[in-house]
Amino acid sequence: SSKVLLRPRTSEEVSHILRHCHERNLAVNPQGGNTGMVGGSVPVFDEIILSTARMNQVLSFHSVSGILVCQAGCVLEELSRYVEERDFIMPLDLGAKGSCHIGGNVATNAGGLRFLRYGSLHGTVLGLEVVLADGTILDCLTSLRKDNTGYDLKQLFIGSEGTLGVITAVSILCPPKPRAVNVAFLGCPGFAEVLQTFSTCKGMLGEILSAFEFMDVVCMQLVGRHLHLASPVQESPFYVLIETSGSNAGHDAEKLGSFLEHALGSGLVTDGTMATDQTKVKMLWALRERITEALSRDGYVYKYDLSLPLEQLYDIVTDVRARLGPRAKHVVGYGHLGDGNLHLNVTAEAFSPSLLGALEPHVYEWTARQQGSVSAEHGVGFRKRDVLGYSKPPEALQLMQQLKALLDPKGILNPYKMLPSQA
Numbered sequence: 403s404s405k406v407l408l409r410p411r412t413s414e415e416v417s418h419i420l421r422h423c424h425e426r427n428l429a430v431n432p433q434g435g436n437t438g439m440v441g442g443s444v445p446v447f448d449e450i451i452l453s454t455a456r457m458n459q460v461l462s463f464h465s466v467s468g469i470l471v472c473q474a475g476c477v478l479e480e481l482s483r484y485v486e487e488r489d490f491i492m493p494l495d496l497g498a499k500g501s502c503h504i505g506g507n508v509a510t511n512a513g514g515l516r517f518l519r520y521g522s523l524h525g526t527v528l529g530l531e532v533v534l535a536d537g538t539i540l541d542c543l544t545s546l547r548k549d550n551t552g553y554d555l556k557q558l559f560i561g562s563e564g565t566l567g568v569i570t571a572v573s574i575l576c577p578p579k580p581r582a583v584n585v586a587f588l589g590c591p592g593f594a595e596v597l598q599t600f601s602t603c604k605g606m607l608g609e610i611l612s613a614f615e616f617m618d619v620v621c622m623q624l625v626g627r628h629l630h631l632a633s634p635v636q637e638s639p640f641y642v643l644i645e646t647s648g649s650n651a652g653h654d655a656e657k658l659g660s661f662l663e664h665a666l667g668s669g670l671v672t673d674g675t676m677a678t679d680q681t682k683v684k685m686l687w688a689l690r691e692r693i694t695e696a697l698s699r700d701g702y703v704y705k706y707d708l709s710l711p712l713e714q715l716y717d718i719v720t721d722v723r724a725r726l727g728p729r730a731k732h733v734v735g736y737g738h739l740g741d742g743n744l745h746l747n748v749t750a751e752a753f754s755p756s757l758l759g760a761l762e763p764h765v766y767e768w769t770a771r772q773q774g775s776v777s778a779e780h781g782v783g784f785r786k787r788d789v790l791g792y793s794k795p796p797e798a799l800q801l802m803q804q805l806k807a808l809l810d811p812k813g814i815l816n817p818y819k820m821l822p823s824q825a
């Protein structure tokens with residue numbers, strides 16, 4: 403029901419907008435590419451939408467350090483192209499790269515496909531400029547690798563989902579572009595073999611391993627049915643996508659080759675294919691990256707983004723499949739295995755409260771019993787705010803409420819998001 407959408411170009415304009423809204427108690431919903439999975443960027447009632455779409459300028463790039471400073475509304479894929487032309491890459495990559503904004507990525511602390519190698523945005527973001535609820539511009543846009551001068555305030559805004567301030571500019575450390583990238587797409591006979599492949603792979607590939615993703619056979623069937631992407635290997639219960647990135651093509655190919663020989667020889671892997679040329683690399687990645695899209699064409703999707711101990715990671719998928727039986731169209735498990743991050747998705751013809759009742763709180767209770775996280779990389783937004791208690795103690799939730807009250811006493815920033823409705 404929003405009636406107003408504002409599209410500022412500068413931090414000063416954001417500051418004027420927030421000062422105005424703060425004085426008049428007007429609620430504001432910051433919005434980047436609007437690709438989030440938990441409704442964090444969608445207004446609940448008639449909030450004023452503050453879009454970062456026109457704040458899309460690169461401010462500086464240093465070719466020795468690889469430090470990029472840009473406005474919050476730069477589209478991730480455009481930044482990737484910009485730094486790749488200069489022989490660097492962005493430290494994060496995700497399926498929504500064509501539309502998501504870097505400011506939104508930082509605000510949700512998005513994980514994605516390069517996390518295994520380059521780590522979280524809490525490490526790669528070096529500085530932020532943030533406009534606070536009352537319009538104050540907080541300039542923490544430094545480009546220093548090391549800086550121990552007091553509390554590291556920028557960390558508070560990484561993953562705060564627009565509830566504590568509006569991120570207007572980002573300083574981020576970009577790694578050098580790897581000279582050699584190889585992708586192997588393999589079929590595994592069981593989940594135990596997927597885990598064993600991961601251990602072997604870490605041992606044998608070491609520092610060149612840059613991604614370890616997995617998907618189950620149902621994901622592959624759906625990608626085939628809805629997107630017409632053909633499987634490059636024989637049908638198997640599980641598939642893994644392994645990427646290596648290094649500086650010496652010959653060295654990397656040799657390492658990957660001996661790993662594959664071992665994996666095939668010992669029965670961990672039953673079939674596989676490899677790619678070094680860009681087109682085939684992209685084709686193999688598409689099988690994994692486009693699962694979300696295939697699922698959305700399958701029906702209504704119940705989505706869970708869990709961190710779980712590796713040994714138990716797939717048990718919840720098997721459990722939910724048995725629990726729901728024919729009530730679900732499909733129950734799938736895929737995700738960033740190397741990061742202990744499972745995407746459990748369930749599709750059905752339409753939304754049904756009874757199916758939701760069979761899934762929740764069951765999935766959350768299961769996750770809590772494993773000391774897992776009910777939101778690994780998608781954030782909390784509107785959808786998951788009442789389940790934070792499964793992963794955080796009451797004392798932590800109370801401190802979060804206190805921080806919110808300190809930074810946004812009038813509660814104008816992204817209301818009804820992230821924090822539980824009655825804490």
Ligand SMILES: O=C(O)CC[C@@H](O)C(=O)O
Pocket residue numbers: 439497514690691693694705706707737738745746747
């Ligand atoms: O749709 C999902 O649940 C996961 C989306 C994304 O995080 C992915 O890894 O593909």
Ligand SMILES: [Zn+2]
Pocket residue numbers: 514737738745779
């Ligand atoms: Zn993911």
